[in-house]
Amino acid sequence: MGGIHMKKQISAIIALLLVTVLTAAAVSALPVAIDEVEIDDTTVNPGDTTRLNLERGNEFTVDVKLSAFEDVSNVEVEAFITGYEYNDDSSSRLSDVTSVFDMEANVTYVKHLKLSLPTDADRDDYKIRVLVSDRYGDEILENYNIKLDAARHQITITDVILSPAGEVRSGSALLATVRLENYGQDSEDDVKVTASIPALGVSSSDYIDEIKDDKQKDTEELYMRIPRCAAAGRYDLVVDVAFNRGRDHDKRTLPIVVTQDDTCKAQQPAQPNQPTTMITLGTQLQNAAAGETVSFPLTLTNSGATARSYTVTISGADWADIQLSPASTVVVDAGKSQTINVFATVKEDTAVGPHTMTATVSAGTDKLQDLTLTTNVSEPKTSGWDTFKKVLIAVLIVLVVLLVILGVIIGISRMKGGDDDDAKSQTYY
Numbered sequence: 001m002g003g004i005h006m007k008k009q010i011s012a013i014i015a016l017l018l019v020t021v022l023t024a025a026a027v028s029a030l031p032v033a034i035d036e037v038e039i040d041d042t043t044v045n046p047g048d049t050t051r052l053n054l055e056r057g058n059e060f061t062v063d064v065k066l067s068a069f070e071d072v073s074n075v076e077v078e079a080f081i082t083g084y085e086y087n088d089d090s091s092s093r094l095s096d097v098t099s100v101f102d103m104e105a106n107v108t109y110v111k112h113l114k115l116s117l118p119t120d121a122d123r124d125d126y127k128i129r130v131l132v133s134d135r136y137g138d139e140i141l142e143n144y145n146i147k148l149d150a151a152r153h154q155i156t157i158t159d160v161i162l163s164p165a166g167e168v169r170s171g172s173a174l175l176a177t178v179r180l181e182n183y184g185q186d187s188e189d190d191v192k193v194t195a196s197i198p199a200l201g202v203s204s205s206d207y208i209d210e211i212k213d214d215k216q217k218d219t220e221e222l223y224m225r226i227p228r229c230a231a232a233g234r235y236d237l238v239v240d241v242a243f244n245r246g247r248d249h250d251k252r253t254l255p256i257v258v259t260q261d262d263t264c265k266a267q268q269p270a271q272p273n274q275p276t277t278m279i280t281l282g283t284q285l286q287n288a289a290a291g292e293t294v295s296f297p298l299t300l301t302n303s304g305a306t307a308r309s310y311t312v313t314i315s316g317a318d319w320a321d322i323q324l325s326p327a328s329t330v331v332v333d334a335g336k337s338q339t340i341n342v343f344a345t346v347k348e349d350t351a352v353g354p355h356t357m358t359a360t361v362s363a364g365t366d367k368l369q370d371l372t373l374t375t376n377v378s379e380p381k382t383s384g385w386d387t388f389k390k391v392l393i394a395v396l397i398v399l400v401v402l403l404v405i406l407g408v409i410i411g412i413s414r415m416k417g418g419d420d421d422d423a424k425s426q427t428y429y
Contacts, residue, residue, distance in 0.1 A: 030137040031069040032103065037130055037144060038063040044128075046142040053147050057119040057154060057183065062096070064111045064130055068103035076100050078131045079113040084121055092118065119183045123150055153244040154184035155191060155211065157252045160239055163221075167257040170264070171228035174256070175221045176204070178239055182211040192242040195222040197256070199235050201307060201331040202226065227333070229264040231306040233257070276304035279361055279369050286373075288346050289380045296342040296373045298359060302332040308363050312340050317357035320344040320375070342373065350377050 037044055040060045044052055054060055062079040080095035087093050096113040103109060115128075126146050133139035159179040168174045176195040182188055188211045196203030204222040211217045234257055241250045282297035300310050311329045314322045323343040332338045342359060359371040 030075075030132065030134060030140055031072055031105075032066055032075065032132055032140060033069070034064060034066050034130065034132060034140060034142055035108065036065040037142070038065075039128065039144065039146070044144045046144060048145055051125060051145040051147040053149055054117060055151050056117040056121045056123070056148055057151065057156075059114055059116045062113040062115060062128065062130070064113070064132075065108060066103075066111070066132060067108045068105055070105045071103065072134055072137075073102045074100050074135045075103050076133060077111045077113065078133075079115060080129055080131070081115065081126050082129065083124075083126060084118070086118075094118075094121075117148060119154070119156055121148055123148055150183055150185050150213075152185050153188065153248055154182070155188055155241055155243045155248070155250055156181050156183055157239060157241055157250050158216065160195075160237075160252060160254055162237070162254070162256070166255075167259060168226055169259045170226050170230040170232070170261045172226055172261075174224045174226060174237075176224070176237070176239070177221055178219045178241070179216060180208065180211060180219075180241060181216045182213050185213055187212045188243045190245075192246070193219045193222070194240045194242075195224065196238050196240075197224065197226075197235050198238065199309065200227055200230055200258075201309075201333075226258055227307060229261060229305065229334070230258055232260040277302055277308065277310070277363060277368055279371070281371055281373075284371070284373060285376065286344075287376045287378060288344075289378050290346050290348050290350050291380075293343055293345040294375055296344070296359070297339050298342060298361070298371070299337055299339045300330070300332055300361070301337040302334055305334055307331055307333045310338070310340075310368075311362045312342070313360045313362070314342065315358045315360065317344065319350045319355045319377075320346050320357070322357075344373070344375060346375065346377055352377055352379060 037046075039052055039062055040054070041063075042052060064077050064079070066077070076098050078095060078097040080093075082094075084092075084094050094115055094117070096115055098111045098113065101109070124147075126148055127143045128146055130142045130144070131139055132141075157178060158181045161177040161179075163175040163177075164172075174197075178193050178195070180191065180193070189209065191208040191211055192205060193208065194203060194205040202224045204224050206219045206222055208217050208219060234255055237254045237256045239252045239254070242248070243250075278301040280299040280301070282299070284296075286294035286296065288294045298312065302308050309329060309331050312324060313328065314324070321344070323345075325341045325343065328340075330338045330340060344357070346355075354374055354376050356372055356374045359373055361368045361371070
């Protein structure tokens, strides 16, 4: 009986081992190998003691090359970084994953993933983890060492506080306070912050003496006065931060709403054939020689109810060098005028005769008028010194001729005088 009992125990153990083996086979190793991983075109190896340096605030690529030993379905590849403080927020989690795909035996696949490193991530050592898995098999996980660093100079606008917030009445003041954070390695000195509303022609600036690395600072209140009776509507407030001696910038654009001032009189809409802009050209024709500069003054008068931005562009002026002063784009307040001078310097190789160019005046996207400007190019003028030189040369030539003639006369006279002396000295016997 004991022998029978022993045989049953052995059979039970064998059966248990068989079930274990079958279960292990059911959850088998994934028949896939990670052949190579590149991070921003740099090949990395799992567990390398040398870490790959990456800068926060940038996006980088992870290229995974893998192959299968046999056919496998429903495979996906994921790259992720753990340890980031805000990984619990799905919108900021440091990970990327491919869509599900099938693999054939003895075929190599390359999958591209992208990860973004936020500027507020701690400078530290991390691992980029590459995970290959299917629905039920054992996953493949490889770890690659990286060092997260910061750029030498990096100032970021973290917040802009407006007063009033979002909506301001024309003629009133708008105050802006800008918060900055230094995510760079170095402290930054003399950081310039400018807030402006380009469409209204208003701006304000402030300097921050120093922002140490990984520290924040706020500007003083930036004061901007919205023009009285400015057109109601939505405008862009642009905040620009210049640092690293003005070589680097960070910008942010915020919408603001300008409402109409109740004290402004209602403006009658412009009647047809009554333009709100008058364009006056001082002259359409100038005379110049090669190398000389001529000016065409162009005056813009805004007879509308609000400020307008005007742009002058020049075309067809390949025969001259063009400069617009004070600028090619100006903002003219309601009821005001502004003159733009078009300076044309005639090129040295320009042929003699009339040459034209076209000045196009636009307001925003609307073209208002094309003006033809003509320069009559003449022969280079002769200076007084050139004339004096020509006269002097002529006088010298006449003097030389006179000297030659005088020398000939003197020579002939001497020859005749010698013959007479010989005749008088002879004696006859």
